[in-house]
Amino acid sequence: MENPLVLLETAAGEILVELFPDKAPKTVENFLKYVDDGFYEGTLFHRVIKGFMIQGGGLTFSMEEKETGEAIGNEANNGLSNLKGTLAMAREPEAHSARAQFFINVADNTDIDYKDDSDEGFGYCVFGQVSDGMDVVEKIAKTKTRSYQGFDDVPVDPISIIAAYRFE
Secondary structure, eight states: OOOOEEEEEETTEEEEEEEOTTTOHHHHHHHHHHHHTTTTTTEEEEEEETTTEEEESSBOTTOOBOOOOOOBOOOOOSSOOOOTTEEEEOOOSSTTOBOSOEEEESSOOGGGSOOSSSTTTSOOOEEEEEEEOHHHHHHHHTSOEEEETTEEEEESSOOEEEEEEEOO
16 A cells, blocks of 8 residues: 555645654554644644754644644654755654644654653654645745744744645
8 A cells, every 4th residue: 555645735845744654553543643633724823943854733713722633742852864855743752642733844854753751851742744745845944933922932924834635
């Protein structure tokens, strides 16, 4: 079976991502549920850290967090590394706290890979990679940011996810 593809239509252009269900089955299943439910429509890339990553998939234009399902187990110990162009789950400090938010690495960030089972060492689960549209990711990564409503690294001009859907 071929790996599922998801198209993210953003205000900055389209990003096509390939998912790896063989390496992160629960994470891919969770992400696809949010995709299929239309959850990501109208959310923002709300956190952009130059030379690190772009994060999205959880906050609205008013910077309110959308209601999500239960947290999922962290599958970061899957042999995949947070390399440039990979898709990973965002989480809170607790290792097994990922829900809907994700990020795309814009550099090789091996320092956030799995190291051990502690909250700090568990790392961030890579579950896919950009297969087309890395130029759009780079464009978003270069956007000007500011602090806004208690959030840091927020793009000055909002970059929305218009739609996210399976791409056949």
